[in-house]
Amino acid sequence: MASTKKKLEAELSEAFIKFQRELIGRGPQEAKTYIVEDMVILRFKGVLTVEEKHLVKNDQGRRLIKKMRQTLREMYSQDFEAIVQRYTGCKVLSSHSDISTKTEERIEVFVMDRDVEKMLDKECTGKKLSAN
DSSP: OHHHHHHHHHHHHHHHHHHHHHHHSSOOSEEEEEEETTEEEEEEESOOOHHHHHHTTSHHHHHHHHHHHHHHHHHTHHHHHHHHHHHHSSOEEEEEEEEETTTTEEEEEEEESSOHHHHHHHHHHHHHHHHO
């Protein structure tokens, strides 16, 4: 299961980096995906643009960045969910997002309609059994 799970996690990270580059003009410096039971969790580091790094120096700027990023996320939530659904083959029941202007990180959490981790485990076990 580890290789299948790791492969899917890496593919999701790459798909989100690509989408963010197209949407914002740059992607995060680092992306990591975690599949935990029925959740897909993405953690992005180094997400602020040069302009946003200047704005975080005051309270009004921080609020502006959070509001802008929240608005963008809401506008493109179907696209974000479609990426996860396409790669996992599962339906997204809900999704959640937040950005930290302090650590320059963003988190995306997708709650799926079934346990993706178990599904991958069964898939991998089935391949091992058929190979014998």
